[in-house]
Amino acid sequence: MNSKLRILTPGLGAVSTTLMAGVLLTRKGLAKPVGALTEYAEVGGVPMNQYLAALDDIDFGAWDIFDESAYEVAERSKVLSAEHLAVVADELREIRPKPGVFDPTWVKALADANHTKRGDNLMELADQLSADIESFRLCGERLVMVWCGSTEAYLEAQPVHKDLAAFERGLKENDPAIAPSQVYAYAAIRCGVPFANGAPNLSVDIPALVEMAEAHGVPIAGKDFKTGQTLMKTILAPGLKSRRLGVKGWFSTNILGNRDGAVLDHPDNFRTKEVSKLGVLESLLEPDRHPDLYGDITHEVRINYYPPRGDDKEGWDNIDIFGWLDYPMQIKVDFLCRDSILAAPIVLDLARLMDLANRKGRGGVQDWLGFYFKDPMTVTAGSVPVHDLFEQELRLMETVAKLVV
Numbered sequence: 001m002n003s004k005l006r007i008l009t010p011g012l013g014a015v016s017t018t019l020m021a022g023v024l025l026t027r028k029g030l031a032k033p034v035g036a037l038t039e040y041a042e043v044g045g046v047p048m049n050q051y052l053a054a055l056d057d058i059d060f061g062a063w064d065i066f067d068e069s070a071y072e073v074a075e076r077s078k079v080l081s082a083e084h085l086a087v088v089a090d091e092l093r094e095i096r097p098k099p100g101v102f103d104p105t106w107v108k109a110l111a112d113a114n115h116t117k118r119g120d121n122l123m124e125l126a127d128q129l130s131a132d133i134e135s136f137r138l139c140g141e142r143l144v145m146v147w148c149g150s151t152e153a154y155l156e157a158q159p160v161h162k163d164l165a166a167f168e169r170g171l172k173e174n175d176p177a178i179a180p181s182q183v184y185a186y187a188a189i190r191c192g193v194p195f196a197n198g199a200p201n202l203s204v205d206i207p208a209l210v211e212m213a214e215a216h217g218v219p220i221a222g223k224d225f226k227t228g229q230t231l232m233k234t235i236l237a238p239g240l241k242s243r244r245l246g247v248k249g250w251f252s253t254n255i256l257g258n259r260d261g262a263v264l265d266h267p268d269n270f271r272t273k274e275v276s277k278l279g280v281l282e283s284l285l286e287p288d289r290h291p292d293l294y295g296d297i298t299h300e301v302r303i304n305y306y307p308p309r310g311d312d313k314e315g316w317d318n319i320d321i322f323g324w325l326d327y328p329m330q331i332k333v334d335f336l337c338r339d340s341i342l343a344a345p346i347v348l349d350l351a352r353l354m355d356l357a358n359r360k361g362r363g364g365v366q367d368w369l370g371f372y373f374k375d376p377m378t379v380t381a382g383s384v385p386v387h388d389l390f391e392q393e394l395r396l397m398e399t400v401a402k403l404v405v
């Protein structure tokens, strides 16, 4: 492997700039890449990163609907300290987003977007994205795209999503059911660039794009980075299930004050997140197999936009459990997390592992990357994904071991 890997992010926001600054700081030896499995895991006694793009060989490219440099965004997002940002300020100032493909009906909170592409139809916009992608591919660089854009309004698969012919017709006819993130995913796959979706919106998770990814042999994965509260859920629930302790209710609430929180404050965008977060418990606890223990669970999820917190999300879980003879107990979790600090290493891992899959000719849905997602895509549409973090890790490690031989 002697060429660079360029990570392309539609969305130059808190997560993507925290990734960029983190890679640059780590490269300078000024910080540690904590939380990145690809930096700390071993495969057969060999550090996993030896099989993957080296941190020194990673570069970035981005699109956004506001024209701010990565430095300006990182400074405004207040995830990293002024001391950390000062050291990488010059490099971050050089990263400027290309104009995005956007339609405010999908993210009403960002209706003031002013750095967007224009074209007669969505296919023309996809062509413009393809031209951007090719301009990023200087001197044979390898590319990976990870959606780090805002969560789009809730969308269920429509007829236009059912196969590639219908989807391409829809792009030419400006079908209103095609979301901007789907135009990026389409352009990426057409250019042979792996696409992973960090947000809960459908994006690449539709039959048309799965078909296209398989036909072009391009890896795809999604959706919704598994960070704060859902990470905790997929650590705790398998433990409770191992002990055969019952669960009656799981109430989860969050406060969040960054731009992501402002977007999720709109009911259409929150609905997308809610659906992604609610699926987890059912598949972890298997109520059909254990009706006595998990047959009657109330599961609620709330997110409230609370500006004073910025990126420092607080997530509370109240878990009503029961034990021997049905005696009730409660568990309270209060996770004072940092959203983008948890998400940034996921983007790094995904980019490197999707690149590995691409180099090894593995196209289509990469379900072994479910470890990183709240709502993992499965190879067989509609089948129940694995949510248990420990099972997911096993699956990932086994697959990497097979891919690197």
Ligand SMILES: NC(=O)c1ccc[n+]([C@@H]2O[C@H](COP(=O)([O-])OP(=O)(O)OC[C@H]3O[C@@H](n4cnc5c(N)ncnc54)[C@H](O)[C@@H]3O)[C@@H](O)[C@H]2O)c1
Binding pocket: 010, 011, 012, 013, 014, 015, 016, 063, 064, 065, 066, 077, 100, 101, 102, 103, 107, 110, 147, 148, 149, 150, 151, 152, 180, 181, 198, 199, 200, 224, 225, 226, 227, 228, 258, 259, 260, 339, 340, 342, 343
């Ligand atoms: N941070 C986490 O823990 C976490 C976890 C799971 C999922 N996510 C998801 O990751 C995404 C990024 O999170 P963030 O905190 O960086 O949000 P953010 O609001 O800071 O950044 C998102 C950026 O995307 C841009 N954008 C929106 N639509 C776009 C488009 N069509 N094209 C190009 N750019 C577009 C916005 O202008 C913004 O700069 C969100 O969808 C969020 O829900 C984050």
